[in-house]
Every structure is written in C-alpha cells, then in structure tokens.
Amino acid sequence: MAKSANNLPKGLPTQKQVLEFIQGSDTTVGKREIAKAFGLKGQEKIALKKLLKDMAEEGLIDGRKTAYHRMGGIPKVTVLRVVEIEDGEAIAVPEKWEPDDGAKPPRLTIIEKSPRSKSGPRSSKGMPALKVGDRVLARTEETSRGWRAHPMKKLAQQTEGLIGVVEKDGRGKFWLAPVDKKVRNSSPISDVGTAEEGQLVSAEPVGRGTRSGVRVTEVLGDPLAPNSFSMIAIAKHGIPHVFPEAVLNEAQLAAKLPVTTDKREDLRDVPIVAIDPADARDHDDAIWAEPDDSEDNQGGFRAIVAIADVSHYVRPGSALDREARKRGNSVYFPDRVIPMLPEILSADVCSLKSGEDRAAMVCHLKISADGKLLKWRFTRAVVRIAEVMAYEEAQRRIDDKAGDERLDNLWKAWGALWKAREARDPLDLDLPERQVVLDDDGGIDEIVVRERLDAHRVVEEFMISANVAAAKALESKNSPVVYRVHEQPSREKLLALKEYLSTQDKKLALGQVITPTLFNRFLKDVSDEQEKALLMQAVLRTQTQAYYGPDNQGHFGLSLGSYAHFTSPIRRYSDLLVHRALVDGFKLEQPKPQGNDLRKLPETSGLSDVDRDDLGKISEAISRTERRAMEAERDTIDRYVAAWLAGRVGETFETRITGVQNFGFFATIVGLGGDGLVPISTIGDEYFHYDEAAKALIGADSGTRYETGQRLKMKLVEANALTGALRFEVPGGDASKAREGRPLRSGPKGPRKDGPKKGGPRKDTARKDKAGKHQVGKRGRPGNIRHQGRGKK
Numbered sequence: 001m002a003k004s005a006n007n008l009p010k011g012l013p014t015q016k017q018v019l020e021f022i023q024g025s026d027t028t029v030g031k032r033e034i035a036k037a038f039g040l041k042g043q044e045k046i047a048l049k050k051l052l053k054d055m056a057e058e059g060l061i062d063g064r065k066t067a068y069h070r071m072g073g074i075p076k077v078t079v080l081r082v083v084e085i086e087d088g089e090a091i092a093v094p095e096k097w098e099p100d101d102g103a104k105p106p107r108l109t110i111i112e113k114s115p116r117s118k119s120g121p122r123s124s125k126g127m128p129a130l131k132v133g134d135r136v137l138a139r140t141e142e143t144s145r146g147w148r149a150h151p152m153k154k155l156a157q158q159t160e161g162l163i164g165v166v167e168k169d170g171r172g173k174f175w176l177a178p179v180d181k182k183v184r185n186s187s188p189i190s191d192v193g194t195a196e197e198g199q200l201v202s203a204e205p206v207g208r209g210t211r212s213g214v215r216v217t218e219v220l221g222d223p224l225a226p227n228s229f230s231m232i233a234i235a236k237h238g239i240p241h242v243f244p245e246a247v248l249n250e251a252q253l254a255a256k257l258p259v260t261t262d263k264r265e266d267l268r269d270v271p272i273v274a275i276d277p278a279d280a281r282d283h284d285d286a287i288w289a290e291p292d293d294s295e296d297n298q299g300g301f302r303a304i305v306a307i308a309d310v311s312h313y314v315r316p317g318s319a320l321d322r323e324a325r326k327r328g329n330s331v332y333f334p335d336r337v338i339p340m341l342p343e344i345l346s347a348d349v350c351s352l353k354s355g356e357d358r359a360a361m362v363c364h365l366k367i368s369a370d371g372k373l374l375k376w377r378f379t380r381a382v383v384r385i386a387e388v389m390a391y392e393e394a395q396r397r398i399d400d401k402a403g404d405e406r407l408d409n410l411w412k413a414w415g416a417l418w419k420a421r422e423a424r425d426p427l428d429l430d431l432p433e434r435q436v437v438l439d440d441d442g443g444i445d446e447i448v449v450r451e452r453l454d455a456h457r458v459v460e461e462f463m464i465s466a467n468v469a470a471a472k473a474l475e476s477k478n479s480p481v482v483y484r485v486h487e488q489p490s491r492e493k494l495l496a497l498k499e500y501l502s503t504q505d506k507k508l509a510l511g512q513v514i515t516p517t518l519f520n521r522f523l524k525d526v527s528d529e530q531e532k533a534l535l536m537q538a539v540l541r542t543q544t545q546a547y548y549g550p551d552n553q554g555h556f557g558l559s560l561g562s563y564a565h566f567t568s569p570i571r572r573y574s575d576l577l578v579h580r581a582l583v584d585g586f587k588l589e590q591p592k593p594q595g596n597d598l599r600k601l602p603e604t605s606g607l608s609d610v611d612r613d614d615l616g617k618i619s620e621a622i623s624r625t626e627r628r629a630m631e632a633e634r635d636t637i638d639r640y641v642a643a644w645l646a647g648r649v650g651e652t653f654e655t656r657i658t659g660v661q662n663f664g665f666f667a668t669i670v671g672l673g674g675d676g677l678v679p680i681s682t683i684g685d686e687y688f689h690y691d692e693a694a695k696a697l698i699g700a701d702s703g704t705r706y707e708t709g710q711r712l713k714m715k716l717v718e719a720n721a722l723t724g725a726l727r728f729e730v731p732g733g734d735a736s737k738a739r740e741g742r743p744l745r746s747g748p749k750g751p752r753k754d755g756p757k758k759g760g761p762r763k764d765t766a767r768k769d770k771a772g773k774h775q776v777g778k779r780g781r782p783g784n785i786r787h788q789g790r791g792k793k
Contacts (some may be wrong), residue, residue: 012047013038015055025076074140080108080149082134084240085624086326087610088617090130092138092149095205108140108147130154131624132238162204162214163235165223165722168197176203176214179223179232181638181725191215200228202235223722226442229639230333232722233632240327241338247323251342253597254313254320255349259359263589265381267362271406272306272383274352275459278390281337282330283352284308284568286385287462288406289413292366299369301413305466306383308350309359310569311579314341315601316608325618328625330571333636334436339571346570354385361579363466363566367413371420376469380588391455398454410458417461424559427516427543428523429536434673436640444644449671463567464558470566470578471552477585480607480615482577484563486546488514488556493542500538503694504531516559533656534709538695547623548574550615573622577615580607638724641674645719645726652731655714657706660697662690665706667714667728676726678706678714683730 013021013034021037022029031052035045080092090112093105110130130136130151138149164176167186174189179200187203190213195201200223203214220231234241243251274286289303314320324340331338339346352358360383366375386406397404398411435450467484474481489497491510498508506522519539526532543557548565555563566582569575583590584606593601602608611618655667655676664680680688680697687700696707706712718727 011038012040012044012051015051018051018055074106074108074142074147077137077139077152079155080110080136080138080140082110082130082132082136083107083238084132084326085130085328085621086322088614088619088621090134092136095135106147108138108149109145110136110138110149110151112151129620129624131628133236163200163202163220163232166192166195166197166199166201166216176201176216177722179722180236180635181720181723188213189216193217193219195219199223200232224643226438227335229636229643229721230335232639233333233636234331234338236635237628237632239331239338239628239632240323243323243342244319246319248342250319250601251344254315254318254601255344257313257593257598257601259312259357259382261382263380263591264359265362265379267304267306267360267381268357268384270304270383271386272304273406273410274354274385274388275391275394275455276388278392281347281351282339282570283385283388284570285459285463286352286360286383286388287410287459289367289409289462291409291412297366297368297374299416300374301367301409301416303365303367303413303462303465305363305365305462305567306352306360306381306385307363307466307567307575307579308352308570309361309380309579310341310345310350310576311361311583311605312359312380313345313350314576315603315605316580316611317602320345324573324576325621328573328622329629331629331632333633334438334640335442340573341570350570352383352385352388354388357382357384361566361569361582363469365465365469367416367465369416370423371416371418373465373469376473378470378473378582378586378588380583391453391459394458395453395455410462411454414454414458414461417465418457421461425515425517425520426559427539427557428520429540431540432671434637434641436637444640447641447644447672464560467564467566468560468562470582471562471564474564474578474581474585475552475562479581479585480550480612481552481564481581482548482550482574482615482619483552484546484555484565484574485549485551485553486555486557487544487553489542489544493544497538497542499693500695503691503696504535516557530709530711533711534707537658537709545627548619548626549623550619573625574619577607577611577618580605580611583607635724638674639721641672642719642724642726643721645669645672645674645716646721649716649719652713652715655712655728657708657710657712660690660695660706660708665697665708667712669716669726670711674724674726676714676716676718676728678728678730 017038018034021034025033031045031048034040034052035048038048040048074094079095081095082090082092084091090110092108092110094108112130135155136149136151137153137155138151140147140149142148162176163180164178164187166189167175167177169175174192174197175186176189177186178184189203190206193216195216200220201216202218202220203216206212206215220228220235222228223232233239270288272286272288274283276283284307286306287304288306289301292300292302314324320341327338327340330340330346341350350358352360360381362379362381362383364375364377364379365373368374394407396402397407433450435448437445437448439445471481471483494508494510494514498510501508501522508518512518519542522535523532523539526535546555546557552562554561564578565572565574566578567575569579582588590603590605592603593599653672654670656670657665657667658675659666662680664678664683666675666677668675683697683706684699684702684704686702686704688697688704688706689700690697694707696705698705713731714728715731716726717729718725720726
C-alpha cells in the first residue's frame with residue numbers, strides 16, 4: 001500500500017498529484033497501486049492509463065507499465081550494479097533501466113561503512129567491500145549531493161562477468177557458454193543481435209532470474225585469437241582500458257611541464273643505472289652506490305634510489321589524477337599493458353630513459369657495513385640515467401667480471417643489505433613465477449618459469465630500503481602515510497596450521513611470539529623435497545593478504561615495522577600518494593606551472609585536502625584494484641597455459657597437488673602451472689576418507705594418500721583455453737567407467753542432449769563414517785557417490 005493513500009483525494013488525479021504520490025511511496029508503484037490509492041474504478045482506470053502514457057511521453061515518468069518512478073528517479077529499493085570505483089567510493093547504476101527516450105541511467109554513490117578487519121577492508125554488516133561488476137540490493141535516496149544508495153544485501157552474479165561464447169544447440173537455440181572455470185552452466189540468449197555462433201561476446205541479463213537469460217551487447221570477436229585471453233579478463237573484471245579524451249588532453253599538457261635544475265638537485269653527472277625486465281617499456285627506478293669513505297661509516301656505502309617524479313606531472317584533483325585513482329595500478333598481460341597513466345607519461349616523459357634529463361624523486365641512503373640504514377633524505381632532482389639494462393645483461397657482466405664499476409659497487413652494497421635481511425629473517429617462500437613468451441604474431445612461443453637471478457635480488461633490496469626510508473621519513477614529520485600492510489596470521493589460521501602440523505608429527509606452540517623465523521625454521525628443518533613442498537603450501541595458506549592503509553600494522557612477511565610503497569609511481573597510485581606526502585612533509589620544490597596553457601593545471605604537487613581526508617577510502621579502493629589486477633593477470637595466464645596444453649591432451653605430466661577437498665583434489669603441472677581438477681570418482685574403486693586436518697584423501701583399503709604438495713604423474717584429459725580449466729586423471733584410475741552412463745544435463749540450465757556440452761567437473765561429494773571423517777567412494781551406478789554436504793575449492 002502506498003504511503004498516505006488514505007489522505008489522497010478521490011477521482012482522477014492530476015499530473016502533480018501522481019508525481020507526488022510516486023515520490024512519496026515507500027514501495028514499488030504501478031498502475032494498480034495508483035488506481036487503488038485514488039479510488040479509481042471502471043472508466044477512470046482507462047483515463048489513468050492515458051494520463052500515465054501522456055506523462056511518460058512528456059518525460060515526467062519513466063514509462064514502465066508495472067513500476068513507475070519519476071523520470072531520472074529510482075525506486076526506493078532496487079538492484080544496482082557497480083560500474084566503477086571513484087575516490088574510494090563505489091558508483092552504481094540501476095540494473096534495470098529502460099526509459100523510452102533512451103536517457104542514460106542515473107549514477108548512485110553507494111554509502112559503505114568500512115570498519116577495518118583482520119582480513120582487510122570490509123563494508124557494513126560484514127558485506128565484503130564492493131568492486132566493479134558487483135550487484136547489490138540497496139535503499140536509494142536523492143540528496144542535495146545527488147543520488148545515494150545504502151546497500152542491504154550483496155547479490156550473486158547472474159553470469160560471471162557476462163562474457164562468453166555464443167553456442168547453438170540442435171534446435172537452433174542460442175546459449176552463452178561461460179569462459180570462467182568457476183561457472184558451470186550456460187545461459188540462454190534471448191537476443192543474440194548480430195553475433196554468430198562461436199564468437200566471443202559480452203552480454204547483460206534480462207529479467208530477474210537465470211532462466212530469463214541474457215542479451216548480447218557487444219561482439220568481441222574470435223575467442224581463440226591471440227589477444228582474446230586478455231580481452232576476456234579486461235571485460236570480466238571491469239578494468240578501465242580506454243582513457244577519456246579529457247585525460248589524454250591533460251596528459252599532453254602535463255608532458256610540457258619543464259624540468260630544470262633551478263629548484264632541483266642536479267644529479268645528471270652521477271652514473272645511475274636502471275635494471276629492468278628486457279621487455280619493460282616504463283622505467284620507474286634506477287640505482288647507484290659507492291663505498292662511503294667517511295670516518296663514521298667505515299666499510300659502509302652511500303646509495304641513491306632515483307624514482308620517476310610522477311607527482312610533478314599528475315597533480316591532485318586533475319582529470320589525470322582522478323583517472324589514475326580509478327585505475328589504481330597498471331595491469332600486465334602477456335600481450336599488452338593496461339597502464340595507470342596515458343602512454344605519453346608512462347612510457348615517455350616519466351620513464352627514466354638513458355641519456356635524457358628526467359624529473360626524479362631521490363632517496364639518498366647511508367648504509368652501514370652490516371646493512372643498516374643509518375641516514376636518509378629525500379630530494380627532487382634532475383637525473384640523466386647512464387644506462388638502462390636488462391636483468392640478464394647485468395648478471396652476465398657480473399658473472400664475467402666485466403669490470404663495470406657501477407655494477408660492482410651495487411653488488412657490494414647489496415652484500416651489506418643482505419646481511420641486514422638475514423638478520424631480519426623475512427618469510428622465505430620459493431614461489432615460482434610463470435612467464436608466457438609470445439612470438440611476433442601474438443601466438444604462444446613458450447611458457448617458462450621466470451629465472452630468479454641475483455640481479456633481481458639486488459634491485460629488490462634497494463627498493464625495500466627506499467620503501468622503509470620513505471615510511472620512516474614521513475613518520476618523523478607526522479605526515480600521512482599510505483602503508484603497505486601485511487598483518488601476522490590470524491589465530492584461526494594458526495590453529496589450522498597447528499592441526500595440520502600435528503598430522504606430520506610436528507608441534508606449533510601458539511603461546512610464543514609468531515614471527516617469520518618460526519615458519520622459516522620449519523622449512524629449513526625439512527630436507528625431503530615433497531615434504532617441504534607440503535609444508536610450504538601450508539605456511540602459504542596461513543598468510544593474510546597484504547593491503548594498503550593509513551594505519552601502520554607492520555609488514556609481517558618482510559619482518560619490518562614500517563613499510564610503504566615508494567618506488568613505482570608510474571604503475572601504482574599508492575606510490576604517488578607517498579611521493580605527494582614527501583613533497584609536503586619535507587617542503588620539496590613545487591614550482592608553479594607557467595604559461596597560459598600550463599596554468600590550467602593544479603599548482604600543488606603535494607597532498608590535496610581530498611587525499612588527506614579520504615586516505616582510508618582511497619587506500620581501500622586501491623587495495624581492491626590491486627586484487628582485481630592480480631585476479632585478471634592470473635586468469636589470463638591460466639588461459640594461455642590451457643591453450644599451450646590443448647595440443648598435448650593425453651600426455652602424462654609431473655604434477656603437484658595444490659589443494660584437496662572431499663570431492664577430489666587439484667593439481668598443477670610442475671614448472672608450468674595451471675590448476676586442474678581430479679574428481680574423486682576417477683581415482684579408484686575403493687572408499688577414500690577425507691582427513692580435513694591433513695588435507696588428504698586416504699584409501700580405506702590400500703592406504704593410498706593424496707595430499708597437498710604431493711608430486712605424482714598425472715594424465716591430462718582436458719585443456720579448455722576459453723576457461724583456463726584443466727582436468728587430470730590418475731593413470732590406472734577408473735575415470736572411463738566413472739563417466740559411463742552419465743546423462744547430459746537438460747532443461748533451462750544448459751543445452752539439451754543434442755546441443756553443446758557444458759564444461760566443468762561434476763561436483764563429487766562425501767558422507768561421514770562413524771569416526772566422523774568424510775568417506776567417499778562408489779556404490780551402485782558408476783560415478784554415483786553418496787554424500788553429506790558439498791565441498792568447494
């Protein structure tokens with residue numbers, strides 16, 4: 001019932017009365033509610049229909065037949081979809097918006113209460129912080145500052161990212177096949193538009209449920225083209241990849257800002273070198289060191305870490321700044337980079353190229369013989385990089401004893417810094433990084449594990465030192481700091497680790513102070529490679545996720561009390577904020593833009609009032625964009641790996657188990673990566689107990705164990721390049737029999753028997769035996785498994 005309906009006049013209302021009634025209603029308003037509120041009957045209802053049609057044509061209401069609201073207005077409670085994160089706030093639009101005049105949907109700012117939790121930023125009522133693509137049920141209100149929304153409940157995605165491949169079944173019906181390995185069901189396509197079978201498309205839901213299906217909104221092309229894998233990730237995760245015209249224009253203008261030694265330190269004669277990946281296009285950092293001959297630091301070193309002075313070009317409050325904040329960071333795919341800044345800045349003016357004068361923010365360090373940071377200071381400078389070289393080239397010169405004094409001094413200073421690192425004893429986990437090498441046509445040439453050289457460690461230690469100095473320098477000035485926070489493991493995770501270690505006859509006393517040294521000691525005491533891999537996986541599961549925040553909680557993994565990201569402002573917004581804080585805190589040079597055109601740019605290159613007031617929100621926002629980038633990059637690598645393996649289905653590979661559940665286990669190919677499922681129904685005829693503490697499946701008769709970290713030979717039976725999913729079988733298992741007799745799914749969740757099959761494993765399950773452990777196995781029909789509860793990866 002509409003609000004105040006009893007007080008309304010009877011008879012056909014005026015347009016003003018209809019608008020007032022719609023605006024004041026607490027519930028959805030349709031023609032029926034209006035007629036009831038005004039007591040309309042018979043011919044009056046027909047007249048009301050015409051009145052509402054006239055109001056829609058005049059643009060006063062949105063013109064729907066079942067739910068009206070004032071044009072430009074929004075129902076009091078409705079479903080919203082997050083379209084971007086702006087200045088730390090989620091911006092959403094109504095999920096259903098079909099005005100007759102084609103007007104754009106209004107944008108609402110979602111008001112989230114975000115108390116800090118141990119796992120990072122959270123919103124009100126325990127709701128995870130929102131990200132682009134999320135759907136929420138929210139209360140809406142129109143205020144003097146525009147539309148606001150208060151989230152009530154986060155809703156499930158109707159189709160993951162609404163990206164898929166068009167398929168057609170035997171009856172001519174179109175389906176959207178998912179390109180995400182977590183999504184099992186295809187969605188019916190109600191409007192295929194110009195898309196053709198086999199094409200990669202983006203789509204949007206129609207109706208309220210999955211049975212209503214989707215309609216195609218954009219044709220993306222060939223799903224197996226060389227550039228499609230990154231396109232899928234960009235679309236699925238909502239990564240901004242096109243710069244607005246205003247941002248590009250401002251970047252062109254900012255690039256003209258002069259860099260002179262009038263108010264900057266002149267370091268052009270110092271032989272600073274940049275050591276980067278061979279294919280790097282943007283060079284954030286460069287380093288230099290030499291022995292310190294001062295009496296108070298015998299055996300020590302003086303060092304310079306020069307970082308691109310992005311804050312000189314990207315001023316707070318500018319269009320460039322707003323776009324950089326929205327993106328949060330650059331995203332790196334094998335075939336492309338989605339930069340945080342337009343290319344004229346990221347790959348040209350800001351990039352520390354050899355032989356060219358560049359604006360730099362410089363950290364001067366005084367390092368003791370045992371690697372301690374004795375002093376530091378920060379300046380704005382002009383640098384001229386002596387040489388940009390690849391990691392491999394720097395390592396070759398050192399190995400060949402080429403006599404490059406610049407590199408020799410860097411390696412000596414690194415030797416001192418390494419002593420300090422060993423004294424801190426940070427967490428030492430060997431986590432290999434996969435690298436996709438493409439040929440000239442964008443095809444896959446090879447997939448390798450990136451080699452870890454001393455050259456990488458040298459640069460890493462200099463960067464860590466500068467990051468520590470930046471955090472401590474800002475603390476000394478009581479300046480705002482965007483810390484890089486990595487909290488120590490939660491008690492819940494430590495209890496899980498303790499339970500796991502007990503299955504390996506190891507003890508973990510929770511009463512002691514938990515430090516990285518404790519975990520390192522466990523790892524160093526294990527000589528067996530398989531056992532060490534098991535333990536490393538368990539330790540990794542114990543760690544919390546790092547995030548950005550204005551409150552210092554330390555960096556557990558690096559065993560550091562204060563840590564901030566300072567060294568990569570071309571590709572991370574967090575570093576840009578740290579630079580601005582240093583400019584303010586140390587009153588560094590801030591020459592005002594000169595000239596008619598340049599005066600359009602903001603004068604300050606320090607922190608703005610928005611930066612200071614909203615530092616918490618901004619930190620949460622860039623933490624979300626970082627996670628978004630990591631997920632997109634990982635998904636894309638998985639797709640490349642699956643494409644690389646598609647021609648090797650049937651081969652046997654050396655794999656390592658990465659996770660065990662009651663429905664099966666996941667394995668990855670050693671040295672290559674890519675997770676694949678091994679369903680419990682395919683590993684043999686006997687029952688398998690699921691030992692949750694040990695994360696293991698144990699054969700009831702044979703005692704055969706499958707546990708996290710274990711290495712074993714596995715047969716690859718499926719590699720889906722579109723989803724990145726792999727599937728393995730245990731050689732000699734019962735997979736072929738397990739698949740016999742399984743009917744294809746039918747009905748609204750996917751194509752029927754004569755249509756395309758949907759990928760993805762069947763969820764196998766378990767039941768508990770008298771001892772309370774999960775018991776799984778096969779009884780009756782091949783592949784049938786009795787169960788109690790379901791597991792998820």
